[in-house]
Amino acid sequence: ESQLIIKERQQTTFQVEELINLLDGGKEKTALRRSIEQTILSDPLMKTDKIGYLTREQKYVQSVRRMMYFFTDLAKRNKWNIEDPHCPEMLFLSRSLSSVVAFMIHMGAFVPSISSFGTLEQVSKWQPLAKECLIIGCYAQTELGHGTNLRRLETTSTFDRNTQEFIVNTPNLSSMKWWPGDMGKSANHAMVMAQLITNGENHGMQAFIVPIRDMTTHKPLPGVEVGNIGSIMSLEDTDNGYLRLNNVRIPKENMLAKYANVDRSGRFQQTGNNRLMYASMMNLRIVLTREQMIHALQKACTIAARYSCVRKQGSLTPNGPEIPIMDYVTQQNKVIPRIALAYALDFTIMEVRHRYVQFLADVTRGDLSNMAEMHAISSGIKANASERTVAGVETLRRACGGHGYSMASGLPYLLLSVTGSCTYEGENTVLYLQVARYLIKTAANISMGKSVDGSSAYLAENTEARCSATSQEEFYDHSLLDACFKHRSKQLLQSVAMDLQGLLAEGKQQMEAWNLLSIQLVNSAKAHIERYIVATSASFVRKLNCSLKVKKLLNQLCSLVALHQITNFPGDFLKDGYLDSHQLDLARKAEVKLLQSLRHNVVGLVDAFDFRDEILGSCIGAYDGNAYERLYDYAKNDVMNKNDVHEESYQYLRPHLHRG
Template sequence: MDRPVHRVSMGDPWSRQVHPDIASERYTQSFDVERLTNILDGGAQNTTLRRKVGTYLQGLETEATYDADTQEFVLHSPSITAIKWWPGDLGRSATHALVQAQLMCSGARRGMHAFIVPIRSLQDHTPLPGITVGDIGPKMDFEQTDNGFLRLDHVRVPRENMLSRFAQVLPDGTYIKLGTPQSNYLSMVVTRVELLLGEITPLLQKACVIAIRYSVIRRQSQLRPSGPEAKVLDYQTQQQKLFPQLATAYAFHFLANNLLEFFHRSYSAILNRDFSLLPELHALSSGAKAMVADFCTQGAELCRRACGGHGYSKLSGLPSLVTRVTASCTYEGENTVLYLQTARFLIKSYLQAQASPGSTLQKSFPQSVAYLTAPDLARCPAHRAADFLHPELYTRAWAHVAVRLIQDSVHHLQTLQQSGAEQHEAWNQTTVIHLQAAKVSCLSAEAKRKLFCFPSRLACWENPSSAIIPQPCSVAALISLPKL
């Protein structure tokens, strides 16, 4: 289904990032500014704006054709497969949608652009002419969100309703490009970053708190003859289940904070028409969202199981956490698709490193994959187990594994292409190994050093816990090594 659509939602915390774009363009709008401002900025109804996106963006069928005579865009869903499907709050609540559509103007197809489209009356909330909208039915969770569908039948909106930060259409239909086509993906990027901090990681954190508190209170059997019943948390097997999840929750919190900082830095550059960081930002946010969603989903379920029968009871709060975090593996990009987006960036970066070795490359090479330019680690320098407590060692170990898998991935791809396979076929035949390389890279040493470096800033705190906080990040890194 044709899914990309922004929507006005009731109190959705995932949408804060869209407001600056709306605010900067609001002065150009021809519709009722005060009423729309109330809708978009969270006035009396505490409404916000967000974006819901499908996977195959280039294949969007919804069209926005510019009519120069009336200075309007005509938005139309040409087929049943062009129906927008899944956007939250679209089913019953939203009054406006920010719809992604293929822009047609001056006789040419201009790619995906965003348009503010009124979909329900502000007087009686009925669908407006040309709008077919409704609820898609019950789901595994998120029942409070009325996910819906939307079909547009030659719906006209003013020219000013197109968001125009990176592209403009003049009254006569002249198209002016102000950015790269990839700039259309920015809202997806920031949504993923915000989700890591505001939705996905907190679900694992809550599951850890519930399971560990339960394990402190619950007593079962004896650790020694004639002794009292032991706390469940005293058993090593319970510690092995829960402590890695707690460490992972801390690590992901710092990772998300650091990634958010990188986004702000990249976005500042983008506003100055410098798009050089956008590919790296897209790759990092895609891989991080997929990795965090996978680990948090597995971790929350493990916490639920660690609570025995009580974990199966809805009164524990764990079942709802598990079903909610499970959705994160699908929304804002299915995880396998996102990993493969990261894989494309890794392959391109590796080939760039091989083609342009030397100091010139170091200045322009993406820092998150700088390990691709480092000398190969011939053998592990550790002599005893305690050596692995040093971040420098396990980060090098992670980097070594990542480089070897990326090398293997590129080798298989090039071998198929050299044997005569077309590029798309060679890619499809090697996606499994690309997927593994991307997963390891997301967990790699260099990425952890850069994305988990946030705890090191706590050293300046006059707080005893500042010396302890970095330890969970090391635990999270080390427990993942045996899984490779």
């Protein structure tokens, strides 16, 4: 163990294990998580080869091998209830596996959507087959030409009365299904979203189970063209596919009919409220925010913080000894605010999950009143967390200098994987504009005197026109910081709402006016969500039952997240004079002071994320801090170093070289 990192751990002012338990949700949960990790990581059949040296094809094959073993054997033996997204094991499994794996869509989207869309009869027919991996499914929604505008999907499913079948077609190039995970080479069934057409009438999107590969030969069925879409930026453990369907006939009962059905004569009938389907999309965004984004940020923080404490460079005294780069304020400013963000987002998402469970209970009782707010929160948090996580991981990667560019650091893999999250499950700009739509409606409600509650209640509150702070210390105060964020959000919303009215009064059409103001609308949505994170994480910490030391530390982290936003993006706080120049100077000085006071707990704070070295996969971020030894070891084992002379390349040099 590096002496430098031992020294860091000696400086830690709190019990790391207390914070670990707190993040897991209790001591027992920590024990459960560690035992799952131990089972998975100690199983030789679950071992992965070192990243960076496999071809795209090898990655996929390795993942299929591992995950087929996992689902049909390991998980079963351990009685992990893998298809239930709410079982405690599921929350810990993704930490132990690499973030994206084969059959994630099969198990995480195909299986649950059978119960989301299917009748009880359909569920009992298809779900057992899928759960046991006797069939492999994918979820075929996005098309080559359509992602965000789902209403314009071009795939059709036309009812044929004569045979009581549907005829499924992707009528042109742009309508072929594109991107679905597990589709390229693995799946033999697809849940296809298509325009339902009966008796010449379009009834909108419905879900159909379409067999795409033969169960005996695995070859594409007649009328089906299916394959892999080719190499992508990362996440190559799975096979994203394309699918063309040419008059593919499926039995009538393959239309999933929980909310709508077609009778023998082709008459369409809506039998339930399909808005309930949206509830599962909300859940997916919440799950991904934690499992993909926050975990990636926490891992990157762990790597960068530990490395910054063992990397020495330069000095702060003339000709003095070299010091860890973590002692530089610029480095603290890169690393510590990201650690704070990783905590604040984790606390926020715990609260969101809690609210989502209540919301589901309401929905089950038929109460849909919180639908719009829940949708805004889940969309906004996904957009904001992904955007800030990606920026954070890249900042942390660069904070590790040259070694952050090496795959050996583990950081490039984290960045490439997480950056997709700004696009999938709702492109961020589109999501922000949906949040803005909710906010504009809320503003209209408020101006009509309607009451507003929940996460938007503050929009109806009266606030001070100026921040009251006169000292640095006040900028650590959560309610003062929250007031800043409330004010900014209110002000941006009022301003864009007024501009919108103005344009409409000038005679602009609604959609045109909306487009002209869309930059402002996105900013307003961001401000609302950022306020939500500031308020929610602080109130989560306030309610925590923990030691005073830990509570103090977590309060500091919450302050830092808010402060860092103010000092780095002060524009909208200054614009209408809510903050003045002097106050911004105070905030900036307060931030530097806070960074320095958190400095000695940096390693403790990332140790509390409790990622085992095998999960981190980083030479420079391992627990023992032996960065250089591990880098050297990694290099020596490089495939290109098998032989001193690399014959394949040397053959092109040899004919030219000068012979002494």
